[in-house]
Amino acid sequence: MVEIGWRGHRHxxxxxxxSREELEAMLNAANVLTLDSDEGQKLDILKGxxxxxxxxxxxxxxxxxxxxxxxxMGGSNLSPHLTITSSxxxxxxxxxxxxxxxxxxxxxxxxxPRPNSVREFxxxxxxxxxxxxxxNAGDGSNEHPTQALLDLxxxxxxxxxxxxxTYLLLGDLKYGRTVHSLVLGARKFDGVSFVGxxxxxxxxxPQYRQNGYxxxxxxxxxxxxxxxxxxxxxxxxxxxxxxERIARERYENFDQFDEKEKARIRSEIYKELNYQVTAEHLAxxxxxxxxxxxxxxxxxxxxxxxxxxxxxxxxxxxxxxxxPVRMAALGLYGGKEKEIFELPKGxxxxxxxxxx
Ligand code: CP
Numbered sequence: 001m002v003e004i005g006w007r008g009h010r011h012x013x014x015x016x017x018x019s020r021e022e023l024e025a026m027l028n029a030a031n032v033l034t035l036d037s038d039e040g041q042k043l044d045i046l047k048g049x050x051x052x053x054x055x056x057x058x059x060x061x062x063x064x065x066x067x068x069x070x071x072x073m074g075g076s077n078l079s080p081h082l083t084i085t086s087s088x089x090x091x092x093x094x095x096x097x098x099x100x101x102x103x104x105x106x107x108x109x110x111x112x113p114r115p116n117s118v119r120e121f122x123x124x125x126x127x128x129x130x131x132x133x134x135x136n137a138g139d140g141s142n143e144h145p146t147q148a149l150l151d152l153x154x155x156x157x158x159x160x161x162x163x164x165x166t167y168l169l170l171g172d173l174k175y176g177r178t179v180h181s182l183v184l185g186a187r188k189f190d191g192v193s194f195v196g197x198x199x200x201x202x203x204x205x206p207q208y209r210q211n212g213y214x215x216x217x218x219x220x221x222x223x224x225x226x227x228x229x230x231x232x233x234x235x236x237x238x239x240x241x242x243x244e245r246i247a248r249e250r251y252e253n254f255d256q257f258d259e260k261e262k263a264r265i266r267s268e269i270y271k272e273l274n275y276q277v278t279a280e281h282l283a284x285x286x287x288x289x290x291x292x293x294x295x296x297x298x299x300x301x302x303x304x305x306x307x308x309x310x311x312x313x314x315x316x317x318x319x320x321x322x323x324p325v326r327m328a329a330l331g332l333y334g335g336k337e338k339e340i341f342e343l344p345k346g347x348x349x350x351x352x353x354x355x356x
Contacts, residue, residue, distance in 0.1 A: 006332040011122045011134040015145040015185040023188055027153050029328035029340045030321070035072070043343075044074035045336045052105040053080040054098065055137065056112045061295060062137045062146070065322035066109045066330075073327050073334075078105060095124055102132040107330060109135045115142035133333050141175040141245055147294050148181035150325040151237070154318040155186075158290045159233050164191040166232050168225075170218065170275065171197075171239035171300060173204040175246070178294040179239055183208045197221050199241060200273040218275050225284045234289040238277050238300040243269040270298050277301055282312050290314045 007025075009017055018026070033043075051070040053063050067077045081101070083089065088097055094112075098121045101108055108125075110118045122134035138144040156162055167186060173179050173196050186192050187210045196204050196215040203215060216224055228234060243266045247254045251265070276299055277291060293301055293315040305313055331340045 005133070006335070006337070009333075010126065011119075011136075012145060012329060012333060013119050013122060013134070013136045014143050015148045015181045018185070018188070020188040023149075023152065023185060025337075026149060026325075026328055026332060027156055029332055029337070030149075030153050030324040032340055032343050033072075033327040033331070034321075034324040042072055042074060045331055045339050046070065046073035046075035046334050049073075049075035049106045049330075049334055050078060050104065051075060051107040051109060051330070052078045052101045054101060054108055054110045055080060056083070056094070056110075057138065059111060059137065061319055061322055062111065062144075063109070066135075066137070066146075066326050068323055069326035069330055070107070072323065073330055075106075075330070075334075095121060099125065099128065099130070102128075102130045105132055106334070107133050107135060109137045111137040111139070113140045115140040135329065135333070138177055141177050141180075141242065143181045143184070144177040144294070145181050145185075146322075146326060146329055147178045148185040149329065150318060150322045151178070151182050151292060151294065152185055153321050153325050154292060154314055155235055155290065157317070157321070158314060159288060161233065162186070162189040162192075164233055165189070165235055166228070167192065167194045167235045167237055168221075169194060169196045169204070169237050169239075170221070170277065171199055172202045172241045172273075173198045173208075173239075174202040175242035176202075176239040179204070179237065180208050182237060183210055183213075187211055195224070197224075197275075199275050202241070202273070221275075222281055222284065225281060228286050230286045232286045232288070234286055236277060236281070236285070236289065236291045238291065238293045238297075240293075240296060240298045240300060241269060241273045243273075243298075246273075274299050277305070279305055279308075279310070282310065285312070292318050295319055 007022055053067060055063050063080060070077050086097055102125050110121060112118055116139060118134060118136040118139045125132060136143060136145055152162060155165060169179050183194055193211050194213045197218045198215060199218050246269055247265050289312050291313050295315055
């Protein structure tokens with residue numbers, strides 16, 4: 001088998017596979033790769049590398065930022081997988097399809113609705129001695145590790161620190177894979193705590209309850225904010241209700257429903273399980289508070305706050321950071337750690353052991 005991978009990790013499957021030092025190195029690489037302007041700055045670090053986006057679930061941010069990251073690093077993208085234009089339409093299995101793409105690419109960025117499916121695809125490729133690296137772009141309600149990397153990067157940019165942060169987790173903590181990865185990543189830092197505010201009983205599963213985790217009803221959120229010491233560093237991590245996963249539990253044949261019926265069910269579930277973070281909430285938080293959301297959003301953040309210039313509101317910056325973070329992930333997994341850290345860019349205040 002060809003020896004590849006970053007610091008012994010062959011594929012990027014779970015944030016929990018990273019040590020604190022590895023997370024810091026990844027974030028540091030993202031900082032080096034955060035370009036000063038939007039236009040025309042392209043690197044050639046991954047020239048000759050090919051990425052195949054394989055999304056069995058929809059995506060706006062993850063797929064496009066991975067593709068943009070590959071282009072920004074000098075590599076190329078194959079056209080994204082579409083079941084109807086692939087041989088899956090003729091009955092080819094998902095695994096055979098992944099195996100096929102792996103013959104032509106260096107990176108497979110895979111999103112799939114089944115928990116642990118991406119890991120299973122990667123294991124099968126390893127058994128074949130295939131050289132492609134697999135990146136988990138979200139496996140059902142399980143994990144979304146590169147989202148957690150960009151969430152941590154955003155926290156780092158906002159607070160210059162990842163230690164001592166209090167994470168307030170709002171919304172769908174049961175099916176929300178970004179919450180799961182965030183908890184598994186953030187807990188690698190010191191003095192971090194998590195408090196959950198689920199809607200409609202969508203509580204965090206026991207395996208993600210870390211660092212003295214406790215939960216409150218979402219109706220107690222405002223009152224809880226007022227109890228926080230003014231000197232706390234607080235992340236309000238709002239998430240949408242994963243209505244499609246709830247719908248599949250409620251309706252056996254949900255995937256066969258027409259688009260109109262799906263839209264009706266979405267609106268019904270959003271109406272039933274809704275909450276909103278408002279400017280009034282932010283007004284009673286400690287000075288160092290940032291509001292994050294992995295997006296897409298439902299009604300959790302209204303337009304006037306989402307598009308405001310209020311400093312505490314970070315989801316658009318967070319979304320933008322997906323680009324340098326995914327450039328870093330591709331670069332490091334492409335074996336280019338040395339080349340990245342040779343780039344002429346200031347290192348921000350990460351501990352020395354994270355710098356190479
Ligand atoms: N945050 C996130 O995963 O967004 P997309 O579903 O648009 O990729």
